[in-house]
Amino acid sequence: MPFDMRAFAAELCRHRSTAGEEAVAAAFVAEQLADLGFETYAWDADPAVLADHPSFPDDLDAAAVDGRRSVAGVLELGGAGDDGGASDGDDAAPESAAADPVPTLVLNGHLDVVPAEAAEWSSDPFEPVWRDASERNADPAAADEGGDTLTARGAADMKCGLAACVAAAVDVRDGVADGAVDLPPSGLRLVVEAVAGEEDGGYGAATAALANPYPFERDAAIVAEPTELCPVVACEGSLMARIEIDGRSAHAATRWRGEDVLPRFEAVREAFADLETERGESVSHPLYGSFAVPWPVVCGRVEAGSWASTVPATLEAEFRIGVAPGETVAEVEAAFRERLDDVVDADPWLRDHPPRFERFSVQFEPAEVAVDEPVVEAVRAGLVATGLPDVEPRGATYGADSRHFVAAGIPAVLFGPGTIDEAHYPDETIAWEEVVRARDAIAAAAGRFARDYAA
Structure with a gap:
């Protein structure tokens, strides 16, 4: 089925997926991934597992993680074993993944959003509004479904980044099928993750880092936080x-x-x-x-x-x-x-x-990867391949789920559409053209990563 990124992003923004309320949004994403031909996986935040993580308190209350479901979809592209089928998503992975020659790239985004004070917004924060950029402050009743910006809680942080990840994975698969994307004989495995609880410490990503939910290892990750299409390699x-x-x-x-x-x-x-x-x-x-x-x-x-x-x-x-x-x-x-x-x-x-x-609460350890890490170089190459300027990697004064990947030995870079200035902000807005560019750059980066991995 064709993937409508605009419709997906808008529908995802309609879900009030604040802390502890991610399950319905997770079910929506899992259904969409399955319909697109991804093999799906799901896991819940586990307080027993998180108690062993330095970010979380030893006495983490089970009630604090109840309902914090994360989901993922996997595409096996090229090489042997390319079945592309979908599963029910609840099969447990083996305790340890076997050695695997297929490069695996995770495209990660979080489902949860911070609360929105309705009185500070010009419209319902969970009813997406499309507008032209020049009309950001216009009456929501005059919204234009063909507008070039999207306003909703989570539009920038980071549901549109997640939409770009899904679209990029589909584009790579379609490109392989029609010969437009050249993969090495080892192929490529793409994992699109939609995780819970990033805003309050990374419940979903940390659980997956400590208890791998997949029957394979992960080699690198792109976390599609709003970085204005700049690779971020260090998080405070x-x-x-x-x-x-x-x-x-x-x-x-x-x-x-x-x-x-x-x-x-x-x-x-x-x-x-x-x-x-x-x-x-x-x-x-x-x-x-x-x-x-x-x-x-x-x-x-x-x-x-x-x-x-x-x-x-x-x-x-x-x-x-x-x-x-x-x-x-x-x-x-x-x-x-x-x-x-x-x-x-x-x-x-x-x-x-x-x-x-x-x-008190959750602690955030800093994280950093080298600027010449293959996944970072792949993102920079993806920018150039899609006609965007090469941008020097930078640091950020905020934390993100990338730290859980890095702590697990999985190099991770932040790269996505939108700006952190819109995150947690009234009338949170993202320029749609930037989401489209992120989609193209991530798709190009995935192909480059596979080729570099095989080199």
């Missing part, structure tokens, strides 16, 4: 840390009898900001020189006090602290803990009532 990590400070309450009319937590927290926040600046100067990386703040530190949540006329005696704050490629979360945690200790040493109250500083 992050330490998610919570600090709790205790003071002493008192009536506001006699506030001098209390011990206010707010100035203590401000001292900690300023110390962390100073360390952010120092690290920006002392921790260098060739791909991050253009960032004004390469390793950002943000306090995203603060809760203090219990009553307006009472000196606040309790405070809880949560930080996201950047971790450079080449560092570990533990190393950065130690540096910030040491800086916190300096604040404590300077305050008699805190010396007697030390703050608690601990990790």
Whole structure:
């Protein structure tokens, strides 16, 4: 059956696949892949498996991963064993995949999206709207189904990237069939993955990294995050840390009898900001020189006090602290803990009532692959082959599922349509022409990867 990438992307964006609600979207993708002739696979996030992963807490609640289904479709192209058939998708893979001469390239995208505040949007975030780029702020009622931009939650991050992956795989298969794509005798295996839980740590990708759901090994991956069609080879990590400070309450009319937590927290926040600046100067990386703040530190949540006329005696704050490629979360945690200790040493109250500083939620280890890794060179060649400029690989100050591939020994590069500026943003929009270009470049990259692998 022909593949309608516009219709697929729009329908996928209609699914409200926020955290824990990916299953229906996964079923839609699996059905589409099966109809296109892919052999399908499915797996659920496994708390027992994830407990062994350094990103996740040891006591991960099973309820937190319930319903986090991921799916994939596989095409065997050229060489021996090219059956192209579809399965029911629930057969378990062997515990270890046998040695396999067929190069296997994963095209990965995530199903989940962050919530959308409807009041900030010009239309229903989960009702896709096509518009011409010049009419982005136009009334949604005047939408044009032939428009050149798509607005919906997940349009940029990253359902259109996933649509481009499906389309690219179909294009390679069709190109092999009609002789337009030349593969080596070893052929090529393409895996299109639609995974759950990327936004809150990578439940689907991490489970697949630790417990391979396929009866074969994976050689490389392209993760179609919105990179503006630029290969991204380094992703920053992050330490998610919570600090709790205790003071002493008192009536506001006699506030001098209390011990206010707010100035203590401000001292900690300023110390962390100073360390952010120092690290920006002392921790260098060739791909991050253009960032004004390469390793950002943000306090995203603060809760203090219990009553307006009472000196606040309790405070809880949560930080996201950047971790450079080449560092570990533990190393950065130690540096910030040491800086916190300096604040404590300077305050008699805190010396007697030390703050608690601990990790919470999911940790993001940084990830990096060499710029001359075959999959990176294949992506760059794919750009040139489709008439796009060759772009030097770069780094990103965010994390992505590529780190789970890299940790499993599978080289991975981020490459996809759209811009991270639209991610998590009201009226999230992507230029459709960029999705088309991504489709073509990924297809060309897949062929190049197969030929380089066989060389």
